[in-house]
Amino acid sequence: MSARGRPSRRGRASRQRLLQRFRIVRLMRSRRGPEPGGGSEEAEVVRRRLGFGFWLAVIWLLAMAFVSLFAPMLPLADPTEVAFGGPRESPSLDAWFGTDALGRDVFARTMHGARISLAVGGFAIVFGMVVGGGMGILAGYYRGRLDQGVGFVFFVLLSFPALVLAILITATLERSLLVVSLTIGILSIAPVGLLARASTLVYAEREFVAAARVLGARHGRIIVRELLPNVVIPMGALTLLGMAVAVVAEGSLAFLGLSVAGDDAISWGKMIVDGAGLRDLQNSTHVAMFPVAVMFLTVLALNFAGDRIRQYFDVKELPF
């Protein structure tokens, strides 16, 4: 039973299996095998704790997620209302973050902006994980021709200048939320896929998979029941990091004027660009700086929490 990797009914056994998995994951990390002497002890101290900063980051992210889910229901000003205040007013009690060039409430806009920025980031990385992860697992499991083919696809995607692909799509298609998210999602296929493939390669050779094969399990079953849970851990650890990249990518598109269109499609990227004219930067810094700060903090929180989780699960740092 346990050789086939099924979670055992007995709690202790399953805990051991889990531990074993972590250990395996951990092996991936070190190129040169286990570390000698007191060194590993030292690393141990850092690694096994998520830490205060992590929870701070998580709280921030949860707050942002809450805001983006419930922004329309919160007691915020209408983010599209022109001349809510005078143009470019400094932060005040009425408008906490001041107003922008059209006199709109920057605070309300920033809060609403979380919706698109996070939606794009979240959707993109989920898309990348489903498509890229799926391709990577299949490639790593079946190897051979399929692997070569998928590997080639990944390589091509990587060598196709990412942002160029993005602007190519967003410049020619209607720039809806879906298109922008998909575009960034496509960009995340290759990195996520490479990771999934690498993890799968590690597990596909392990005893429990071999055992399952010997026992005559179908491929689909092996992939879903044996490989997926193992591959999901390192991939999951990188979700937040990937999301950070996606949020910034949306910002870059917005900077080039190619993010989601529409007056109620507020995103941080668009807000930053709107306030990043040199004159605004000089005289009414708050217009750009508040969204920059919120975006920065969010990306920082994503990066930080993601990195902690990565360390926690001992997944090797990946060049995204």
Added chain:
Amino acid sequence: MTRWHRFRRLVALLACVAALAACGGGGDGTASTAGTGESSASSEPSAPSEPSDADGGVDEGGGGAGATTSDAPSTGAAGEAPQEEQGSLVAPLDTTTTVAAAGGDSGAETASGPLPLSGGTVRVGVEAEADGLNPAANNFAASAYVMAYPMFDPLAYFDADGNWIPYLAESFTSNDDATVWRMRLREGVRFHDGTAMTADDVVATISAQLADPVISLVYRNTIDADDFITKIDDLTVEMRMARPAARFPLALTGQLGMVLPSEWLELAREDPTLNQRPVGQGPFILSSRVQDVATVLVRNPDYWAAGRIDVYVDRIEIYPITDMVIAAERLIAGDLDLAITSNAEATLIMREAAGVTTIENLRSDEGFAVLNSGRPPFDDIRARQALTFASDRDGYLELIRQGTSPPADTMFHPDLIWHNPAVKQETNMPERAGPLVEAHCADYPDNCTGGRINIELYFGGPSVENVRIADLQTDAWEDFFNVTPVEVLQDKLINQVVLGNYDVVNWRQFGTVDPDSAALWLECDSVGFISLNFPRYCDAERDELMLESRAIDDLDRRVEIWHRIQEMIRDSYTYIFYYHTNWAVGARDDVHRICGQTSPDGTELWCNNSGRMLLNGIWLS
């Protein structure tokens, strides 16, 4: 391989063609497009700059009238009563420019100021790069003119009052009904390659321009396309009109008046890269040009008008800078000597800066929204009225133009005699929109959702400012309209607009000093598959009036006609006028004679023609 490309940008060129005649209008043409996120360059699509007059122009002095100002315009035109007394057509606006900053010494300073010094380099920042500088092949926007005028002396130009005068040509004469014009060239004009300019070059250049299928479109109502230009002798050409055109030489003040050597034209036809290295006859020679970086001109040592036109600087460097706010900052930092822009922020920055003088021209092209009357919902005048009433022009002027541009009620600046003070743009009265929308929706429920009319707002991008404008408009309209903003890449927008694939679109055009040029955009004849009449609104009575205006030289009658036309435009509710563009030229204080250039005959010239600066006599202290 290359010819299609011109087609591709057909309408863009179209627009330009209008600009060819270089009248008072002049947005930055289509070239500004490329915009990338930052290009705040032109707020609106900066479309076709103004049609100016293919057939008549700013000046009325036209025809023989020119006599007063020009050397030898001859009197031939005499047919209609010359308007010489009028002097300036443009009536009250004797100075084109408004000197905004204090020190304004860079204005038309003459004897009283310090003596001009020779030498030095002037560095100019402009809003956009030109695709090429071949006046027979490329579309010149305002920035391109800044690069081209020093290299090409135009056949004609404007005097300080806005009348046409001969410049490279020695004289223009016309027959009685102004259907045939003769142009005599000056002797001894040499191109930069050393060859002498003759009538053959003029014929070759104009023929090349006409061979362009697009350019010929704009000429269609003016010239006899089959037999337009003929060489009479080495220095004389004759041009035949299709109908009377009393002010025809105005057409030759811009791109169309720039003459190329005929042999060079042959070469350029084979090798389009030559478009980047044109050969002219002006006081400056192209030294080097790297697109998107700089165009460098050096003084022509062998200038034909040496001694008649003063040239001081050794070198002019022109830098296309998509973000004019950066250009303004660079000007202040001393990295530039001159910046030419219609950007509100840049204008404000330059105004506020010490050591910089701003020369502003408020009578440039108008910014407005166009309503497509060719399809629902705006085929119903009530919908058009409702949109107009619901519009927030005050907010636009305050928040977008930031007070740099005056509000527009019609397509004429109040300084112009054409302006009808009785016509007011009806905006900011949303209370009047409600009932109209209700009525419309009652009759056409298909056009409406939730009691609001569904419309698509088109605008050009990517551009931060255009997005801002659309946001502002959406906010103003959304009580009565379900606005779907559609941001279209600048280059494609123009195609959508001429094809009528929009409900409402933001545009910049007109800027008319002389009104006849506006006809192109208003005529019924322009409605069609490709419609230069963007609102696709046809009014036969209006057409008749415009034809009459073109045919006569009676200023009072023409003013009367155009006052009436403005009322008709108002009543058709096809345009929502927002503002008159402010073209600003910022100059460091050591730059002199930005205005006050003179013609080869010593006549003082018009300054700041919508950003198309002519900088030949500029000097540095």
Added chain:
Amino acid sequence: MARYLVKRLVLLVAVLFAVTFLGFSAMNFLGDPLFNVVGVMAELDCEGIEAGTVEDTSMDRARSDCETVAEARAEYHLDRSVPVRYVLWVSDLATGDLGTSFQNDQPVSQIVREKLPETLILLVMAQIVSLGVAIPWGVIAAYRANRAFDRGSTVASFGLLSVPNFALGVVLLYLFALRWQIFPSAYESETTLGLLFSMILPAVTLGLPLAASYQRLLRTDLITTLQEDFVHMARAKGLPAMRIMFRHALRPSMFSVVTVFGVSTGALIGGSLVVEQIFGIPGIGREIVTAVIRDDFPVVLAIVMLVACTFVVINFLVDLFYSWLDPRVRTR
């Protein structure tokens, strides 16, 4: 080795085909190719005009326009399927004909030749900046692992990684070029020195976030390496700490950095789109943005191809570099 080279070459060619085909298809399917070539003329109902069923008064020249459109169709093989068109395009390419820009009739090869040096200089400088910052930073952070400096630098590197490069660029431009005027506010090409000087800010904008990611990788690897026996051995030999860091530990710790160096080329080129925009550098990045926005098909494809080529070649060089980093790779 020869086999390896051949394999690489095959890969390069295959990638180029795939990338251009992707780009080609994208531009063909996403946009309207005929529209891209002849603009609004593409909308002409030429069949109708031919048959006389459509009367278009505004277009006197409709007929000749239709001829032109037909010619354009033929020239660009628009009546064929996309794969066929692609093959035809490639065969043009094989003769060295990159085509002409729709925008200004210049040969694409010339545009690329003009714009490439700027971008190359920018990228090289960015990499120099990032490695120049990352190596000492990573070494010190690893040497002082988990001490105050390292903790501080971890925060700093996360900070840098989290700043979007467009925000960084705008802020640097504002502060260093406009407010304090330390660096020129614009690209300057008069002298080589001036050029390099004006590229500093853009290079820093591109390079700093990259430096942060290099630093993190290097630090992690260095910490692992520092626990290796040969480092202990070197310490037992009495060599001073910094000598050990740079002479012994650094090289075997560079694998991740070098790998990322290869991969980051793509990201850097992406970043250059934005950075060239901010600093007004007339490079490939700005050119391709313009070209994409204007549907300047030949230019887009040429640049995409160039970038893909660079990517493959750099990763090939990275592979070679591995064997310098670790002689053991050579025998594999």
Added chain:
Amino acid sequence: MAVESVSAPAPLLSVRDLHVRFPTERGTVNAVNGVSFDLYEGRTLAIVGESGSGKSVTAKTLMNLLPRTAHVSGEVTYDGQDVRALAAAGTKHFFGVQMTMVFQDPMTSLNPVKKVGEQIAETLRYHLGRSRSDALEEAEHLLDQVGIPEPSRRVSQYPHELSGGLRQRVVIAMALACQPRLLIADEPTTAVDVTVQKHLLDLLDRLRRDRGMSMILITHDLGVAHGRADDVAVMYAGRLVETADARTLFFDMRHPYTEALLRSIPRIEDPVHHRLDPIPGRPPELVDPPDACAFAPRCIYARADCLDGVPELSGLVGLHRFACLHPTGTERGEAALATNRTAGVTAAGLSLPQEAPGSG
């Protein structure tokens, strides 16, 4: 030998009450607990113990190679100088010249990306200021000394091109380059092929004698120490449990652990199918050790008093010392063993086999 001689010269290396602790998440690991010993010029001290007994940590402490998180207390003096102070002050030309170390695994203790010759020459160049060519020449000579064939070819090879045995010889050559007075060899033969172990050990021994070096030989194998060490220190759970000169230790050991160790090693003279006696159980966790003899759970002599307090090391430094309440070979010990046998279980709960194991 004459360790107890009062008039003897000061020891070359003296360790007093050395403690090393590592903080970890599970708690503090007490890797070394109050270790003291002396090493005299020209002598070899073998430190013997199972893995995890703290012997390697002790060696690393001497060489100042511990990670920074380690808490070290105690005194280490080399030739009258405080070694840890020297290290903290960054004194040049001490490590590598005065004392140096050879590590367990030749596979990892050579820098994989540098040529063998370079690595040896580096020491010479840094410490002795030799020129590059001089140093390389010297390196070649050293390789020759440690018995590497074709040294001139080897200098320009990379470590991965050499076999394990050769590599360890390179490491030894490297360590000896600057003629150190003290060499710490940390399990120098564990990672190499059994067939070359003896050669290497003999080489080390010969070189040591030729050069008059002192050596600390760290090993888990008492057999390695036999015949090569002058003194032997047995470590268990971070403590010294028995120290003596080699002869005394091998033939008159007192600590049950030493005895068990000795029984667990194969001997040439044993019959082919001789059963070895592994030590039952596992070495203890070093986190939160109970206040008891750490070996008690595995000790067949263990009595109730063993679980009550940690037995102190008896005697003076330099004499035969052991930390056991029921030392083997003493009456107390025999009595304890007999009691346990009868009970079939020790006071710490270890079950004993019915018959006595063969004596050692």
